[in-house]
Amino acid sequence: xxxxxxxxxxxxxxxxxxxxxxxxxxxxxxxxxxxxxxxxxxxxxxxxxxxxxxxxxxxxxxxxxxxxxxxxxxxxxxxxxxxxxxxxxxxxxxxxxxxxxxxxxxxxxxxxxxxxxxxxxxxxxxxxxxxxxxxxxxxxxxxxxxxxxxxxxxxxxxxxxxxxxxxxxxxxxxxxxxxxxxxxxxxxxxxxxxxxxxxxxxxxxxxxxxxxxxxxxxxxxxxxxxxxxxxxxxxxxxxxxxxxxxxxxxxxxxxxxxxxxxxxxxxxxxxxxxxxxxxxxxxxxxxxxxxxxxxxxxxxxxxxxxxxxxxxxxxxxxxxxxxxxxxxxxxxxxxxxx
Ligand SMILES: *[C@@H]1O[C@H](CO)[C@@H](O)[C@H](O)[C@H]1NC(C)=O
Numbered sequence: 351x352x353x354x355x356x357x358x359x360x361x362x363x364x365x366x367x368x369x370x371x372x373x374x375x376x377x378x379x380x381x382x383x384x385x386x387x388x389x390x391x392x393x394x395x396x397x398x399x400x401x402x403x404x405x406x407x408x409x410x411x412x413x414x415x416x417x418x419x420x421x422x423x424x425x426x427x428x429x430x431x432x433x434x435x436x437x438x439x440x441x442x443x444x445x446x447x448x449x450x451x452x453x454x455x456x457x458x459x460x461x462x463x464x465x466x467x468x469x470x471x472x473x474x475x476x477x478x479x480x481x482x483x484x485x486x487x488x489x490x491x492x493x494x495x496x497x498x499x500x501x502x503x504x505x506x507x508x509x510x511x512x513x514x515x516x517x518x519x520x521x522x523x524x525x526x527x528x529x530x531x532x533x534x535x536x537x538x539x540x541x542x543x544x545x546x547x548x549x550x551x552x553x554x555x556x557x558x559x560x561x562x563x564x565x566x567x568x569x570x571x572x573x574x575x576x577x578x579x580x581x582x583x584x585x586x587x588x589x590x591x592x593x594x595x596x597x598x599x600x601x602x603x604x605x606x607x608x609x610x611x612x613x614x615x616x617x618x619x620x621x622x623x624x625x626x627x628x629x630x631x632x633x634x635x636x637x638x639x640x641x642x643x644x645x646x647x648x649x650x651x652x653x654x655x656x657x658x659x660x661x662x663x664x665x666x667x668x669x670x671x672x673x674x675x676x677x678x679x680x681x682x683x684x685x686x687x688x
Contacts, residue, residue, distance in 0.1 A: 577590075
């Protein structure tokens with residue numbers, strides 16, 4: 351453990367998350383920006399979940415997945431953003447070691463579940479487009495439920511294994527983490543234990559939780575594109591593509607940002623750029639998903655419109671009732687008088 355040598359060996363109790371500034375001062379502008387983003391993210395995703403739950407014609411596997419993804423995004427941004435908001439508001443950048451480990455745990459759990467859920471969604475699209483005749487037999491509410499619980503269970507097992515090891519670590523030396531949330535890679539160098547076996551374990555779990563769910567959509571979409579290209583009618587081709595275009599957009603955004611953060615070597619890119627890319631996939635991806643589904647997906651879009659029309663109709667109904675009541679009372683008054 352030569353890297354721990356020459357360091358202060360007393361275990362530390364708190365980390366300092368450097369965040370976006372160099373000094374521990376409140377940052378009201380960033381606070382407002384992230385507050386708005388968080389509010390829009392939460393309400394947009396809550397809207398999608400309620401649309402899926404409230405509309406019977408959205409009770410099919412494809413939209414169950416969409417609803418579950420939105421639910422996951424709500425949790426995901428709630429793991430990162432409230433703490434960030436608090437520290438931007440107060441300027442207090444400290445976080446206890448336990449708090450940091452808890453955040454790391456939930457961040458890992460939710461992001462690997464999300465990766466797997468996106469993979470399950472592309473498997474669903476693969477079945478729908480490449481095996482349309484057998485789709486109903488292969489994919490239904492029960493299978494969908496099994497897939498969703500499978501995603502949660504697998505990432506629960508993976509993340510818990512890594513974290514059981516991590517919880518036994520002590521951290522000493524530098525307290526500073528140059529990031530805005532507790533991520534694995536900036537935290538590990540601060541530990542005073544031997545991290546080799548943990549890093550190996552983390553590599554294995556990130557292959558299972560990251561690379562495999564990355565390959566499933568790639569393979570599924572290769573098959574989907576081949577199938578779509580074979581369709582001769584232009585209209586049917588467009589229709590087949592339109593059922594997967596929103597999912598493909600979400601995947602694209604997710605992949606581009608994640609790959610940039612994790613594959614671009616940190617040594618050659620400035621820290622600021624690294625943080626900006628991290629913001630893209632931890633903060634912006636959950637934000638834009640509801641927009642993608644509301645704007646690009648015809649059925650979600652229609653349900654939203656129907657919902658708004660119904661609400662408006664309800665209000666008008668109240669108004670008409672009031673007018674009718676008023677009219678009725680005035681007629682009564684007239685009758686009484688005559
Ligand atoms: C998530 O998936 C399950 C099972 O497939 C489904 O019953 C549930 O309604 C979904 N949740 C949401 C919020 O859509």
